[in-house]
Amino acid sequence: MTNETTERRVIDVVSLYPNDMNIYGDSGNVLTIRRRLALYGYEPVIHHYNQGDDWPEHVDMILGGGGQDSGQSKIIDDFFTRADLLRELAADGVPMLMICGMYQLFGEYFETSEGKRLDGIGVIGAYTVGQDVRMIGNLVEHSNDFGDVIGYENHSGQTFLREGVAPLGHVNAEGRGNNGEDHTEGARVNNVIGTYMHGSLLPKNPKISDFLIAKAAERRYGAFEPQVTDTAKAELDRLEHFAVEARRVAASRPR
């Protein structure tokens, strides 16, 4: 046993609109953060924030997922009432992961193929245009910060990043990623990550999980200081082994 303390080190994680924005297994991201926080000796508190709920007093990390059109329309009014707050938290360095539908809503706007424009909250300098072709399939992207990111994209919107906005990574082939044209995928603004990657993303990409956790801990406690028991170490090793193998196989599968 190393460093066991009785001090509580809470990390407050908001799962954003889990009732309506939860498609394609994105709840796996919340589970991954919760387990890893606990294994690192933190006490995860997950707040399931749905429209109309009170905003938690303390927020160290925010996780959002994809949704159907009907899900997006259900949350949109509430989302706009939280827009200023979310922009402030993002500017203040709160780590956030926004997948698919929430990635689009964190951009500037979404224009449907019929020309109807829906506003986003503009945390990420990006806009999305609807198209009829769906980009769908296994995907590997290359990221400077996180190495290869492995996942499964499934979206019809084409997202274009404004000049100066960094993508999460780059894809080799045409017809995939943000818009199928410029070989970018996702976006990274401050500690906010937007991406189309499902899979779930975090279990197979522990580097991104640990980045979010480290940023949350640094912001709240000044530093990320894992306190890992021997049992927790063994469990982290087991998860690492499974993730390495799962990544290898996923990268070899047909689209």
Add this chain to the structure above:
Amino acid sequence: MVKSNGQAGLSANDVDVRHTAAPRKAWNAFATPAIGKGVRALSRLLKHGGSAFPGRIVEQVDPGFLARTLAQLPLGVVLVSGTNGKTTTTRMVASMLRSLGLKVFTNPTGSNFTRGVVSALLTEVTMGGRLDADIAVLELDEAYAVHFVRQVRPRYALLLNVMRDQLDRFGEIDNTARLLSHVAETTTGTVVLNREDPRIARLAGVVPDGTGVYYFGLSDDLRSFFPTDDDMHRTDVVDGGQPTGERKAGNALPADVALTRVGDHHADFLMDGATFSTDVHLEGVYNLFNAAAALAVVRAVVADAADAMPNIHPTDDDLIAAVAEVTPAFGRGESIDVNGTNVELLLVKNPMGFRLALTSFDPAGHDTMIVINDEYADGRDMSWLWDVDFTGLRGTGVGMVSGVRAWDMALRLGYDDVAVDDVNPDIDAAVDAFLAKDAGRPKRIYCTYTSMLKVRAHLGRIADVADAGVGRE
């Protein structure tokens, strides 16, 4: 090979179901049964795999064959669709109608697409093109159901549920509901709907004038056993919490048949205010709800059949007796004896099906194996595994994980804090190792579709495995 969504190349929008083609006879139609049967015999002879192959030829030379042949049936067509439970429910409806004395044509397990129906019809029709049956009971995948109703308007439609299945195939579940609404719109006799699934219950609104609507449902206290797709996600799966069972739809609608009590191989059904208790061979509580669905559509058929076939007038007791006789279908809890070891096979295709299977079968006393493939028929995207709660396996752990995506499954179990004894992506080797360990102790294997075919084929080499009519596609 993955194609974009819609394996039938259909979306809700590109189908105008109101222009149902009249069964038109091609000039060469007289020869269709002979051609089709010939192709079938030839393809078997040449081992040109594919039960759908003769269907493809016939669809090309005589596109009116399907509609013309099914139009002969005095009691028409029962179409069964929905995400979960199609196969078992179709089997139940067909089996019940047969035990009531009707001649039933049904499509074999697994061929739930129009071409499969055409192929199956070819083996049944006479050389003169006559089909010796009173009624057809057809299971169709949601996208193919739309394709089918463009050619044949069903007299009865039984619509079970809309769940997140392979979303990469159909897009979003609201879109899947739209596919089924085309079925409701074109049904001429009675549409039977699940009142507990709001997306299905809502389809009553599109049923044409003159077509009846029946509901099947659950008593209030059973709802938590059968969460809808929305319920399943209402409580975050990561918490391992049970859905609340609060339901907006449902209660107010009258159920023609309601499942009111479930037990071990036992169920109570409420029909017209009377409760009927029966033992069943079916495995898993969800199949008892499917039985309520089957009862409801059979009651609708029976009510109409009284005119057409005066010698058939079963009572509700007869219907319940027919439910008791139904046996599980392929991969729905079938048991295989492998050299003295009982091996139970369970097909899992989507998060809800997997969840229901895990809550229906107590892992205690069994060794558990999970086999996950990601071929087209399984779904390429592994995201769905993260919508299944595996915490119920913490107590026993999992003995073996296999399949192409074995490591994804192991990772999923890892995050749910479930012990994994062994991982081997090679299915044959994994099955051997799993059976060898602690031989004699009952085993349970959860498989995706293509991995089920592999597991059965392998078991077939070492034990007696019934031909369930699948495995040739």
